[in-house]
Amino acid sequence: MKDKIAEKLLLVIAFSAIGSLLLITFFIFQQGIPLIFKIGLGNFFSMHWSPTRGQFGILSMIIGSLMVTVGALVVGIPFGLACAIYLAEFSSKMVQKTLKPIIELLAGIPSVVYGFIGIVILVPFIRTHFGGPGFSVLASSIILGIMILPTIVSISYDSLIAVPNTYREGSYALGATKWQTVVKLLIPAARSGIVASIILGMGRAIGETMAVIMVAGNALKIPHSILDSVRTLTSTIALELGYATGDHRAALFACGAFLFIIITILNIIAIRVTGRRE
Amino acid sequence: MRYLAIVCIFLLTTCSQRKGSIIIAGSTSIQPFIERVAERFTEENPGIQVNVQGGGSTAGIQATLNNTCHIGASSRNLKVSERGLKTYLMAVDGIAVIVHKDNLIDDLTIEQIQGIFSGIYEDWSEFGCTKGKIIPVTREEGSGTRGAFEDMIMGDQVISDACLVQDSNGAVREIIATTQQGIGYISVGLVDEREKALAIDGVEPTLANLITCRYGFTRPFLLLLLEEPTGEVKKFIEFVLSKEGQDILKSDGLISATEISND
Numbered sequence A: 001m002k003d004k005i006a007e008k009l010l011l012v013i014a015f016s017a018i019g020s021l022l023l024i025t026f027f028i029f030q031q032g033i034p035l036i037f038k039i040g041l042g043n044f045f046s047m048h049w050s051p052t053r054g055q056f057g058i059l060s061m062i063i064g065s066l067m068v069t070v071g072a073l074v075v076g077i078p079f080g081l082a083c084a085i086y087l088a089e090f091s092s093k094m095v096q097k098t099l100k101p102i103i104e105l106l107a108g109i110p111s112v113v114y115g116f117i118g119i120v121i122l123v124p125f126i127r128t129h130f131g132g133p134g135f136s137v138l139a140s141s142i143i144l145g146i147m148i149l150p151t152i153v154s155i156s157y158d159s160l161i162a163v164p165n166t167y168r169e170g171s172y173a174l175g176a177t178k179w180q181t182v183v184k185l186l187i188p189a190a191r192s193g194i195v196a197s198i199i200l201g202m203g204r205a206i207g208e209t210m211a212v213i214m215v216a217g218n219a220l221k222i223p224h225s226i227l228d229s230v231r232t233l234t235s236t237i238a239l240e241l242g243y244a245t246g247d248h249r250a251a252l253f254a255c256g257a258f259l260f261i262i263i264t265i266l267n268i269i270a271i272r273v274t275g276r277r278e
Numbered sequence B: 001m002r003y004l005a006i007v008c009i010f011l012l013t014t015c016s017q018r019k020g021s022i023i024i025a026g027s028t029s030i031q032p033f034i035e036r037v038a039e040r041f042t043e044e045n046p047g048i049q050v051n052v053q054g055g056g057s058t059a060g061i062q063a064t065l066n067n068t069c070h071i072g073a074s075s076r077n078l079k080v081s082e083r084g085l086k087t088y089l090m091a092v093d094g095i096a097v098i099v100h101k102d103n104l105i106d107d108l109t110i111e112q113i114q115g116i117f118s119g120i121y122e123d124w125s126e127f128g129c130t131k132g133k134i135i136p137v138t139r140e141e142g143s144g145t146r147g148a149f150e151d152m153i154m155g156d157q158v159i160s161d162a163c164l165v166q167d168s169n170g171a172v173r174e175i176i177a178t179t180q181q182g183i184g185y186i187s188v189g190l191v192d193e194r195e196k197a198l199a200i201d202g203v204e205p206t207l208a209n210l211i212t213c214r215y216g217f218t219r220p221f222l223l224l225l226l227e228e229p230t231g232e233v234k235k236f237i238e239f240v241l242s243k244e245g246q247d248i249l250k251s252d253g254l255i256s257a258t259e260i261s262n263d
Helices: A002-039 A059-090 A093-106 A111-130 A137-161 A165-173 A178-189 A191-207 A210-216 A233-240 A246-275 B002-019 B031-044 B057-065 B110-117 B144-154 B169-178 B207-211 B231-241 B243-251 B257-262
Strands: B021-026 B049-055 B071-074 B086-100 B135-139 B164-166 B182-187 B195-197 B218-225
Touching (some): A002 A246, A059 A137, A059 A191, A093 A137, A111 A137, A111 A210, A137 A191, A137 A210, A165 A178, A178 A191, A191 A246, A210 A233, A233 A246, B021 B031, B021 B231, B031 B231, B031 B243, B057 B071, B057 B218, B086 B144, B086 B243, B110 B144, B135 B144, B135 B169, B144 B218, B164 B169, B169 B182, B169 B195, B218 B231, B231 B243, B243 B257
Parallel strands (some): B021 B049, B021 B071, B135 B182
Antiparallel strands (some): B086 B182, B086 B195
């Protein structure tokens, strides 16, 4: 009897989680999509964003989001991958047991703290050493690159560890060095997991808001260099939602809907890529 | 049974707290000032809680019209479509154009400020200062302070997309205070010693100039009500307009409503 009740209870809870997800999805699209039809796709994907004057072009923000995300990957992938390979193949059990939890702890730091560190240390550093306002694509990329490290490291690590030991032994038996084994055998064998970790990291970078608002400067102009300020889609929503009414508010929901679609696509790709391994 | 009693007591206490609470919503420019007045008000009237929420002038006006807050706060005059509310002028706020304290500039004309924010001037050397790219900082689209700045200073000029955008007075001030080449605009009352408020067309935003309206870049801070105030709300409005309430606002750098109307 108790079992039955517990089962039903869990079922209800599980479905309420899915239900709230569906409600959120429905709400975002219901609020945002009508505006896109009203103003037309041409206006929505144009260059100029000035919602109080009836211009709803999000192109500069799409480019901004892309630049920052690519920047984050440029920072995050080499460090993340190197860290995962070291942890999985070269380090002792002791090092593994201390380093991995520490890296995973990075994921638990609130993004506002990253942003604050960015403002206090990174932005002035960039301003004095490289010029420009300091609030820049570069600052956002570095902060986001650090923020996606835990995702990249832990998933890549898991997929490297999952490569059967017989592979390694076979490789050594053929006379390959440890480095050759890693590059020629383990990385290709763990490829799907590594790609998935990158895609999930990318999803996090696109969706990140608070830290980016604090260090990106949020200028609407499309940046000409990595030292220029940049505005992402998520920052626009968070910056302007407080005051927005009417079409302006709907436009922010439309941005949200657009982001939702991009992140869903990324997640589907990630699931497909990892799925192929099994 | 005992649990039930505890729950009842809890509910009763929360309900009784509810009874004596005033909800104020609206302009984020007014929020920090009204919070300070509310603090003192609660000290003197311990039974009454004042809950101050932001959201922006437009949201505050809407909330007052929908009766979802007791008092609305607006840092702009009401539009024709929003008329019909009871308004109380709480104070007057000036908008100051600020630069880093080490900036050599003390005075700019309106045209020069327009030129900086619309992207015509890009380097401080154009104003006889040491070379350095001007970094203008503006507020986000929809903000009341931005609206006031656009109306009073920019005129028909459009703020350039190249300006940095921050979402509060405090964030703008923080950037200007730490950026030598920065220029931005915030409430006069919030300017501190780390940045410098510029004179516009030769008139400094001093208290005297604000009161006599020589410095004309001011906006009203309005409290809005759906109908004649009663009970606690009335008490609060009276407190804000009293000498004590006005003195708090004055000490925070606003111009008292009474001073303006006396002139």
